[in-house]
Amino acid sequence: MSQEEPILLRQDADGVAHLTLNRPRARNALSRPMIAALQKELDAIAAAPDIRVVVLAGNGPAFCAGHDLKEMQGADYGRAYAEELFAACATLMERIVHLPQPVIARVHGIATAAGAQLVASADLAIAAADARFATPGVNIGLFCSTPMVALSRNVSHKHAMEMLLTGDLIDAPTAERFGLINRAVPAEELDATVAALAAKIAAKSRLTLAVGKEAFYRQAELPLEQAYAYAKGVMVDNLQAKDAREGINAFIEKRVPVWCHA
Numbered sequence: 001m002s003q004e005e006p007i008l009l010r011q012d013a014d015g016v017a018h019l020t021l022n023r024p025r026a027r028n029a030l031s032r033p034m035i036a037a038l039q040k041e042l043d044a045i046a047a048a049p050d051i052r053v054v055v056l057a058g059n060g061p062a063f064c065a066g067h068d069l070k071e072m073q074g075a076d077y078g079r080a081y082a083e084e085l086f087a088a089c090a091t092l093m094e095r096i097v098h099l100p101q102p103v104i105a106r107v108h109g110i111a112t113a114a115g116a117q118l119v120a121s122a123d124l125a126i127a128a129a130d131a132r133f134a135t136p137g138v139n140i141g142l143f144c145s146t147p148m149v150a151l152s153r154n155v156s157h158k159h160a161m162e163m164l165l166t167g168d169l170i171d172a173p174t175a176e177r178f179g180l181i182n183r184a185v186p187a188e189e190l191d192a193t194v195a196a197l198a199a200k201i202a203a204k205s206r207l208t209l210a211v212g213k214e215a216f217y218r219q220a221e222l223p224l225e226q227a228y229a230y231a232k233g234v235m236v237d238n239l240q241a242k243d244a245r246e247g248i249n250a251f252i253e254k255r256v257p258v259w260c261h262a
């Protein structure tokens, strides 16, 4: 794949796919072609039986500086352009949440606005200790309404409001405290930490990961009683799967499971 492509894809032998935003000179600003390319790769990954985990990263000095403000200006801030842009962005974020494979955001540098939204939409996020995050739309008169959807589902009400209303950059330890990321690690440990996390998850059954990820998001939207009823159904179905039987048998027989959906 050419280095000029907006999205780079690399797949490791252990089932880990690496998706890299690749507009470093524009700090990986999410242009329409960039969003379309990312959507296309994720759609293909969703159907790929040999991919079990996805790592999302940015090339160059930043993870992602949000939507492409020059593209917006070039489109004269038109309503039709905006409708298409924000619909595509929402579809992209939903694609990440509904992807059968877990997604890990590997964050370095800056993650702002739609870049912070990507981090919040990922299932897991590991950041370099010097990474910084913000929803700075409020500073340019464009409130981060779509990033708000993912942000408010990840960090507390007051932390989300603080980020959205001030637009201030927060550092990685603060992002960890807010719950926007799992961990902040020294920059030189970022790749090893992400690789270890990805490998640990990639060793599980692909089916079990997909069942669990879908169940997590669906139950979170339900009232308690319905959530338990739904989760009960998921467990009943899950127990019928060959991988559940194999995992339980392997435990009892004190051996490593051999997944059917490896």
Ligand SMILES: C/C=C/C(=O)SCCNC(=O)CCNC(=O)[C@H](O)C(C)(C)COP(=O)(O)OP(=O)(O)OC[C@H]1O[C@@H](n2cnc3c(N)ncnc32)[C@H](O)[C@@H]1OP(=O)(O)O
Pocket: 025, 026, 027, 029, 061, 062, 064, 065, 066, 067, 068, 069, 070, 071, 110, 112, 113, 114, 115, 136, 137, 140, 142, 143, 144, 145, 146, 147
């Ligand atoms: C609902 C959601 C809304 C949104 O997503 S709105 C977007 C909100 N995003 C922002 O407000 C962030 C804007 N960018 C910045 O504040 C800074 O950049 C950074 C802190 C991310 C990085 O700073 P540094 O490393 O010093 O780079 P640099 O010189 O500012 O930028 C390098 C080149 O990248 C272009 N660029 C940066 N961000 C964007 C962007 N979001 N859209 C379009 N271009 C961008 C610049 O203009 C410049 O370009 P040139 O070299 O031609 O001067």
